[in-house]
Structures are given as structure tokens and as C-alpha cells.
Amino acid sequence: MTPPTPTSTSLPNSLPRPDGEFERLKEVWRTPTGWRFFTSVNNTSIGLLYIGTALLFFILAGILALVMRVQLAVPDNTLLSPDTYNQVFTMHGTVMMFLFAIPIVEAIAVYLLPNMLGARDLPFPRLSAYAYWAYAFGGLAFFCTIFVGLAPDGGWFMYPPYTGTQYSPGLNADFWLLGIGFIEISAIAGAIELIIGILFTRAPGMTLRRMPVYAWAMLVVAVMIVFAFPAVIAGTALLELERAFDWPFFIAERGGDPILWQHLFWFFGHPEVYIIFLPAAGMVSTMIPTIAGTPLVGRRAIIVALVGVGFFSFGLWAHHMFTAGLGVLEMSFISAASMAVAIPTGIQVFAWIATLWNGRVRMHAPALFLMGFMFIFVLGGLTGVMVAVVPFDWQVHDTYFIVAHLHYVLIGGMVFPVFAALYYWLPLVKGQRLSEKLARPVFWMMFGGFNLAFFPMHITGLQGMPRRVYTYDAQLGWNLLNMLSTVGAFVFAFGVLLFIVDAVRTLRRPEKEVGNPWNAPTLEWLTSESYGNRSIPRVHSSDPLWEQPTLSEEVDRGQHYLPGTATGLRETIATSPVGAEPRYLMVLPGDSWLPVIAALGTAGFFLLLTVKAMLLAWLFGLMAVAGTVAWLWQSDRKPPVSEARVADDLVLPVNAKTTSSQSWWGTMVMLVVDACIFASFGYAYVHVSMRLMVCPPPGAALPALSWQLASAGLLVAGSVLIVLAGRALGKRRLPWLVLAALACTCAAFLLELRGHAFAGLEPSASAWGAAIGALLGYQGLHVVVLAIAGPYLCLRAWRGLLGAHSRATLDNVSLLWHYTTLQGLAGMALVRGLPLLME
Structure with missing residues (x-):
């Protein structure tokens, strides 16, 4: 099936462009080189750093998983002591969930969304930079605790009373509570950036109905982060207050309740599963039309399904608490919601299959990983429906059946789409595609290794093997299944290693013109420059590169909006939230060390508080405050002009006031988090x-x-x-x-x-x-x-x-x-x- 018939449009700029206009635009948006590169706040620079750091944590968490699998490969193994195994187990889950899964989806969004929306950059570039550097500094310092025996050892879910001072008197739990707390703040900062960017910086004409499905997915996810993450921030604060000042929130003998932690943690924890899955689903909905060569089937239904999944996810937190003593009415409600969430998820899967059926699929590397994703995720969804049935959940709760289900949903639902995305969008970086020849062994090792590692865990779980045990007796009959899981884990790891080798080789090759290697319909393929596009296009459809075949040439000639820099500063066009009509010219801040300083101060403050280095901690806290104040001082400045011409027939005000301003709405979203x-x-x-x-x-x-x-x-x-x-x-x-x-x-x-x-x-x-x-x-x-x-x-x-x-x-x-x-x-x-x- 061929793309739709092109649409004829009028161009905002039809007059010849002034001499030197393009050169001034490139100079304003020039990325610093050398050591000053780290001052960059542009989405392309921050996005690449973000993606690279998240993948590093994926590798580190994977190494910890291999250590666990070696320990469990044979019975009565003494490779790891119980205490060391608890630290490795806790760090594996924590790093995967908090330092890889959530950051990687935000990282890809920071890199892709501005160009996909036709904008120059997101509205708060320094906030994106701060979010990244706080995550990088804090995350790396947090991971290093495992090398000095101070890694948390209470599980990635940190249930009290095991993590209270009575049973965890050391600093291990404090590192988790303070370290993860501010990493979540970094994630919320990214969510605020994405919400305002998606609603206010879309290209003119890109109405909500025409907005890419991936942007819809990230909008839903960012809103979910705003409402879900505060619960775990509050929970970690309460537990740290209990540990540091003996405030007994979770001590039953003094009126507290350990179940309170579970409510707060899982109110964040189960929406988090969909916070991880929905961006992957958005990427799948973006890639599948390209590999099938046909528009997405059921586009509106998919968007409604994304919103539906986000809505239902907040009714599922007690899905993890069926054995915690909840009432019959509460368990019935949660069980019904757990099954109902399968409906919008199934709508998306059937729409993807219908799109592939309608088109002519090209089995390139992204298609392989997308097929693998659908197979694995559907299996994970089926076991999810099984554990939504209360009597069944009572039998398999805290067994390896849950471990298998969790990994089928998370790895199948997120890791495979992310690898598909890396194969699909890596040409944007230097114009070079990853090897199609190597992609096949990478996929089959990852796909085969994954299923060999985790499918047997369903059986070991049904046979009664509890999760979180560091060894087991040979008489229990789990030997062969555990050995198979260990072999599968190493096969999967070899596939990831081969991918890394190919990625390094590809990125070392000379840069070339990006073009549109997949004949994709979305705007990110117009360019990959730091300034986005030569001009900001007017969009007339949901598949602009298919329906406006001359759009790339028009944009490169500066025939659309804002072909240069109207104020001599970095700018993008702010549009209305629904209709995407131009409202004002948004002036953006430039490169600076201040976000780096503020992030370093924030990370140092929390981590030094953990080791009770109070004076040094407060010095870092003052550094964070000073860096933030200096950054804000520079941001609110009177623009050099009050109006600017962005097209032959369009003059816009420069910046906006009160409720029209992106900063006002950003503050409002922040206050929602606060509330x-x-x-x-x-x-x-x-x-x-x-x-x-x-x-x-x-x-x-x-x-x-x-x-x-x-x-x-x-x-x-x-x-x-x-x-x-x-x-x-x-x-x-x-x-x-x-x-x-x-x-x-x-x-x-x-x-x-x-x-x-x-x-x-x-x-x-x-x-x-x-x-x-x-x-x-x-x-x-x-x-x-x-x-x-x-x-x-x-x-x-x-x-x-x-x-x-x-x-x-x-x-x-x-x-x-x-x-x-x-x-x-x-x-x-x-x-x-x-x-x-x-x-």
C-alpha cells in the first residue's frame, strides 16, 4: 500500500532569503567543542549524553544479573554470601528500574521530540541539562556503593520493617532512600520539560489530532510521572525520617504500619510499569508504519488506548498487595482493574498487526526487534492476566513465576522496542546505519537467550522456588531449570555485547548526510542539526513527509517559519496547545555551566547527608542553590525586541506574560507535583x-x-x-x-x-x-x-x-x-x- 496522495500547500516564506541569514542561525546554535561541550544545553547534545549514560547503567545492571545467575546456576553455591547477594540483587533491580528504564525513555524523548515536533528545542533547555547531570552524578555515585559494601540490601522495593534501623542499622538503606529520592526529582524535571514542550512548541498546523503517536505517548507518560512519582518521594522521605530521627511511621508497636510503605511505593510502582511501556508503545507505533510502508491503522483508537492505559494504571497499585491482608472489596476492584488494562493494551497490539497486514513489511533490523517485542510482550501480558486473578496470585506471589512475568513485561515491553529504536534512529546521529548483517545474530541471541533465561522461571516458580533466595538445596529439583536460565542469560548478554561492538564501530565512521533511509513519514528525518530545521515547517497531516513530499526542500530553502534568528538569540515558535497556531516567539537560554554546577551541588548534598558529612553536605547544598539562583537570574531578561517577523506575513510578540508564558505553565505543573x-x-x-x-x-x-x-x-x-x-x-x-x-x-x-x-x-x-x-x-x-x-x-x-x-x-x-x-x-x-x- 502506498502513502496517501500529496497535499498542495502555500508557503509562509516565498520571498528570497537575506544573505548571511543561515550562517547567523548556525552560529547562534553552534555546539561547543572540547571540554566546553559539557556546557551544552541543546537537546541533541543532552539527549545523546542521556542515552549513553542510561545504556551504561543497563550494562552495569546486566553484569550484576549475570553474577546472580552464576550464583543460582547450581545448588548450594557459595560464590556470593547472603549479604553480598542481597546487595547485588537490590542494586540490579534498583539500577534497572530507576537508572535505566525510566531515564532511557526520557532520554530518547529529549533527543527525538523537538525535531519530531518541528521545534528548535524544548522550552527549558537548562532544566533538561540539570535533570541529566543530576541523574549522571548521583547515579554513578550511587552505583559505586557496591564496591565498598554500602550498597542497599533490602530489595529494590525496600519494604519496612526490614529496612528500618532495627534490621538494617547501617548506611546501606540510607543510600537508597536519599539517592533514589533525588534521581526521581530529576525524572520529574524531565517530565515538566516534556509536557510544556509537547503542548506549546509543536510546529504550526500540528494540531493534537495530527501530533505523532510517540508524542502522545510521551505526553501521557509525563503526566503519569507528575502524579505517580510524588508518592515514592514522600515514602522515601518518611522512611528516612524514621531512620534518622526515630519518627515511627512504619513501626507497628508505636502506631505505625509497614503496609503504609507498600501503598505509597506501589502507587508509584505499578504506574511505573506503564510509564516504561507506553514510550515503547509510542516508538512501536512510529516505526511500524515505516517498516510496513503504510499509515498506522486505528491511529485514533491507539491514542485513546494510550490515555486509557495511563488512566487504568493508577487503579492497579494494590495488584502487588493481594497477600498483604486487604479487604475483599479492595482486592476485587484491583483485580478487575488489572484485567481491564489489558483491553487498551490489546487495542494497540491488534492495530500494529493490522498495519503490518496492510503493508509490505521490510524485514530490516528494527522489524526483527519489533516482531520479537510483540511475541514476548503478549506472553508477559497473558501471565499478567493470570496474576490478576486473586487465588492464583496467592499461590505464585513471591515465587519465580513473578520474576518471569516481570521480565517478560519489562524486557519484552521496553528493551526490545528500545533496541529497535536504536537501529531505527541511530542514523540521525552521523548518518550511518548499524550493520544489517550483524543485526540478525544480535537479535537471535537476545531473543533466544531471553526466552531460554526467563521462560523456565515460570516452571521453577510453579514448583515453589521463592524469589530473592541466594541458593537452594539440590533435592528440590530446580537444578536443570536454573542452569538453563543461567545459560540463556549469558546468550542474551553476548547479543548485547555484539550490538555494542557494532554501535562503536558505526559511530566511529565518518559523518555523512542523514537523509531519510527508511522513507519515514515523521519530521525528525528532515534534519539532525543542533538548530533543528533550517525553517520550522507548517504541517498539514499526521504523516507530513509522505503527504508533503517537497517539504524537505522547502524547509532547507528557508521557505517556512523562522528561517533565521529574529533576535540574535536561540528561539523557537510557541504555538497554541490544541490548534498549534503561532502565538509568540519563545527565546531560549544558551549554553552554560550553571546547570552542571547546580546538579553537582544537588547530588553532593544528598549523598553527603547519607554519610553524615554535614558541613560538606551543606556546602554542596549552597552550591546547588547558588547555581540555580544564578541560572534563574539569567533566564528572566527583557528581550532585545518586543516583536519579530517569523514569516513574510507574520509578526509575533517576543516571549509572553502570565498564563501565556511557558514558564508560568511549567511552574503550574511543578506545583501539581508539589501538591x-x-x-x-x-x-x-x-x-x-x-x-x-x-x-x-x-x-x-x-x-x-x-x-x-x-x-x-x-x-x-x-x-x-x-x-x-x-x-x-x-x-x-x-x-x-x-x-x-x-x-x-x-x-x-x-x-x-x-x-x-x-x-x-x-x-x-x-x-x-x-x-x-x-x-x-x-x-x-x-x-x-x-x-x-x-x-x-x-x-x-x-x-x-x-x-x-x-x-x-x-x-x-x-x-x-x-x-x-x-x-x-x-x-x-x-x-x-x-x-x-x-x-
Whole structure:
């Protein structure tokens, strides 16, 4: 089947282009060379670094898996001690889930999406750079703990009470809690970048209906990250508070509940499975039309299915808790949701098969890996439906059947599509394709080795082999199956090794013109330059390179939007979220060391806190704050011009204000994350309260109502003063209003703190008091942030840097201030209201 008939279109720029325009564009977007390359914030540079680092962690985690398989190859093996095996097992799962699976999908998106959307770059390039460097510094330091015996050893899920101080008194668990916590912050920063980039930087004419399916998948995934990851951040914070300050959230004897951790962890953990799968599904939906040479069948149904999977995934967290003592009603609901999620997933699989049936498949390397993906993932989905049945799950829970199911879903559902993507999109880097001759042994070793390694685990699990055991007795009859699994793991590893050799060889070859080697329909094949495209195209279909066959030449001649640099700075066009009509010219920040410094400070702060090097940790924390403040100081500047011509007949304003600005919406998304973390702390308070016979528990009391009313009044007063400050833009009283608002907010927190002290609320006395302390502490963190943001805002006002065209700092600080007020009021209402409801 051939692609659709081309569509005739008018061009935004039909006049001859000025001399030197293209050269100025290339100079503005030039990537630094030498050691200054690490200052680059461009999506192509950061994306490649991101992908390379994620693949490094894949290899390291794979080596740990091989060590585990050698240990389990024969019974009664003494290669690893129990403690060492626990560390290797925990690091393998942690690195695969947190340092490979999530980062690799964000990394590919950072690299691909701007060009796929027809944009010059994502809207917050320095945020992308910060997210990468925080992940790289922190992740590598975290992995090195295994070489000094400090690696976490409580499993990648870190269940208390095993990870409490009673059973894990060393620093091993602390490295997991603090290290993973800020790596998740890095993932959230990437999600904010992707949401705003997808909604506001699409090429003109690329409506939501025309947007690539991969972009839809990443939009759904980024929204899922925003709502799912806060739960694990809150959970790790609570467990670290318990370990460091004896706040007993998970200690049953003092009113805590270990099951609370499972709820928080799996509210993140099961959506994470689909956070990993959906980007892979988006990549599959992008590659399959190309290898079949025909448009995607059921495109709208696939998009609806992506949204449906994202929606259902949040109803599945207790899927992992059927043996934890949940009620019959809860288990029935979760079981039904676990089966229902198979419906939108099946829609996608059938649409892919129909597309392949309609077209003429070319069995290149990407097609091989896509076929392998569908075979393995469908098998993993079938066993997923099996474990959704509660009685069956009771029998196989915590056996190797679950290990097999997990790897069929995750490796089949993500690793094989990622390798297909590497074969498919690697030509964008230097124009060179990986070897088709070597691709076949790579695929068959990976495909055959995977099935040989993990299919027997279904049987060992059904025979009763528990997971997480470091050895087993020869009399149990698992010898042959475990040996087969070990051989399969090494065959799979040899396939990966052969791929690495081919990739290194290919990337060492001379650079050449990229072109469109697969005759793909999406925009990323227009160019692979650091500036994106010579001009930003107007799109008229969901398959623009098929339906607009002359588009590549038009773009290269500068006949579409923004063929040069209108302000002398890096720019892209901001479009409306739904219709993708041009709204304003978005000026982007350039290369800088500041994101690297801020990321290094962040990683150093958390990791040094773990080893109790307090002075050095706070020095790194100050480095992180200073780097971030300096980076933000540079970002909110008045543009050199207020309007710019981006086409012969189109002039756009430069940057935008308030609700039209990408920074305002980025702050809003960040505050949604913030609210979800607060909601997780609130859930912890509700959970421990509901377990009490009497609330408050004996010996505890609520703060006096008068203290809370006074605190609430001061919070509201602070927000009112910030509103007045916003109306005083450009006037001398603005900074004094801000300082007065800061005084009110700080006083409100001190009053609340004093009220808790008078009530005798001691967080270490009971889980109930600890939960209230966590809510109050989180509010205090926001007051500290405002104590930095308020003077920063005043300083910008005194320096004359706040104005009608440079007010992003004022708008964003105002949002944060009002959120802090609402959070403080909500916290007080929850603490006081819940005991009244329980009377």
C-alpha cells in the first residue's frame, strides 16, 4: 500500500532569503567543542549524553544479573554470601528500574521530540541539562556503593520493617532512600520539560489530532510521572525520617504500619510499569508504519488506548498487595482493574498487526526487534492476566513465576522496542546505519537467550522456588531449570555485547548526510542539526513527509517559519496547545555551566547527608542553590525586541506574560507535583489515624484552635500582600510589599510550630505525631524556599529587572506563594478536621 496522495500547500516564506541569514542561525546554535561541550544545553547534545549514560547503567545492571545467575546456576553455591547477594540483587533491580528504564525513555524523548515536533528545542533547555547531570552524578555515585559494601540490601522495593534501623542499622538503606529520592526529582524535571514542550512548541498546523503517536505517548507518560512519582518521594522521605530521627511511621508497636510503605511505593510502582511501556508503545507505533510502508491503522483508537492505559494504571497499585491482608472489596476492584488494562493494551497490539497486514513489511533490523517485542510482550501480558486473578496470585506471589512475568513485561515491553529504536534512529546521529548483517545474530541471541533465561522461571516458580533466595538445596529439583536460565542469560548478554561492538564501530565512521533511509513519514528525518530545521515547517497531516513530499526542500530553502534568528538569540515558535497556531516567539537560554554546577551541588548534598558529612553536605547544598539562583537570574531578561517577523506575513510578540508564558505553565505543573507530595503526606496521616482506636491517641492533643487561626490569618495576609505587589509592578513599593508578605508567612509558620509545641506533639512518640510533624515539616520547607525567593524577587526589583516584558519571576514566585498559603490552610484543616470526623 502506498502513502496517501500529496497535499498542495502555500508557503509562509516565498520571498528570497537575506544573505548571511543561515550562517547567523548556525552560529547562534553552534555546539561547543572540547571540554566546553559539557556546557551544552541543546537537546541533541543532552539527549545523546542521556542515552549513553542510561545504556551504561543497563550494562552495569546486566553484569550484576549475570553474577546472580552464576550464583543460582547450581545448588548450594557459595560464590556470593547472603549479604553480598542481597546487595547485588537490590542494586540490579534498583539500577534497572530507576537508572535505566525510566531515564532511557526520557532520554530518547529529549533527543527525538523537538525535531519530531518541528521545534528548535524544548522550552527549558537548562532544566533538561540539570535533570541529566543530576541523574549522571548521583547515579554513578550511587552505583559505586557496591564496591565498598554500602550498597542497599533490602530489595529494590525496600519494604519496612526490614529496612528500618532495627534490621538494617547501617548506611546501606540510607543510600537508597536519599539517592533514589533525588534521581526521581530529576525524572520529574524531565517530565515538566516534556509536557510544556509537547503542548506549546509543536510546529504550526500540528494540531493534537495530527501530533505523532510517540508524542502522545510521551505526553501521557509525563503526566503519569507528575502524579505517580510524588508518592515514592514522600515514602522515601518518611522512611528516612524514621531512620534518622526515630519518627515511627512504619513501626507497628508505636502506631505505625509497614503496609503504609507498600501503598505509597506501589502507587508509584505499578504506574511505573506503564510509564516504561507506553514510550515503547509510542516508538512501536512510529516505526511500524515505516517498516510496513503504510499509515498506522486505528491511529485514533491507539491514542485513546494510550490515555486509557495511563488512566487504568493508577487503579492497579494494590495488584502487588493481594497477600498483604486487604479487604475483599479492595482486592476485587484491583483485580478487575488489572484485567481491564489489558483491553487498551490489546487495542494497540491488534492495530500494529493490522498495519503490518496492510503493508509490505521490510524485514530490516528494527522489524526483527519489533516482531520479537510483540511475541514476548503478549506472553508477559497473558501471565499478567493470570496474576490478576486473586487465588492464583496467592499461590505464585513471591515465587519465580513473578520474576518471569516481570521480565517478560519489562524486557519484552521496553528493551526490545528500545533496541529497535536504536537501529531505527541511530542514523540521525552521523548518518550511518548499524550493520544489517550483524543485526540478525544480535537479535537471535537476545531473543533466544531471553526466552531460554526467563521462560523456565515460570516452571521453577510453579514448583515453589521463592524469589530473592541466594541458593537452594539440590533435592528440590530446580537444578536443570536454573542452569538453563543461567545459560540463556549469558546468550542474551553476548547479543548485547555484539550490538555494542557494532554501535562503536558505526559511530566511529565518518559523518555523512542523514537523509531519510527508511522513507519515514515523521519530521525528525528532515534534519539532525543542533538548530533543528533550517525553517520550522507548517504541517498539514499526521504523516507530513509522505503527504508533503517537497517539504524537505522547502524547509532547507528557508521557505517556512523562522528561517533565521529574529533576535540574535536561540528561539523557537510557541504555538497554541490544541490548534498549534503561532502565538509568540519563545527565546531560549544558551549554553552554560550553571546547570552542571547546580546538579553537582544537588547530588553532593544528598549523598553527603547519607554519610553524615554535614558541613560538606551543606556546602554542596549552597552550591546547588547558588547555581540555580544564578541560572534563574539569567533566564528572566527583557528581550532585545518586543516583536519579530517569523514569516513574510507574520509578526509575533517576543516571549509572553502570565498564563501565556511557558514558564508560568511549567511552574503550574511543578506545583501539581508539589501538591501530590503533600497529598501523599496527608494520606500517611489519614492512614495512621484510621488505625487508632481513639484519635488523637492517649497522651497526644491537637494544637490550640487560637494558634491555628492566627497562623491561617497571617498566611492569607501574606498572599494578599503578594497580590498587591503584583499590581505595584514597576513601583518602588513592590519589594517592601514582598518583604512584608515574607514576614507574615514566616510568622504564620512560627505560630503553627509554637502551637504544636504547646500541645506536646512529639513526632518520635507515635506515628500519629510523626505524620503531623511530616505535614508541618513540608510546610516549613516551602517557607524556606519563600525565604530565598522573596529576597531574590526584591533584588531583581531594586536592580530594575522586573518589568512588563520581564515579569516571569514575579508571576512564578506569586504562584508559589499562593500555593504555600493553600497548602498551609489545607494541612491545618486536615490535622484538626480528621479527628472530628472520627468521633
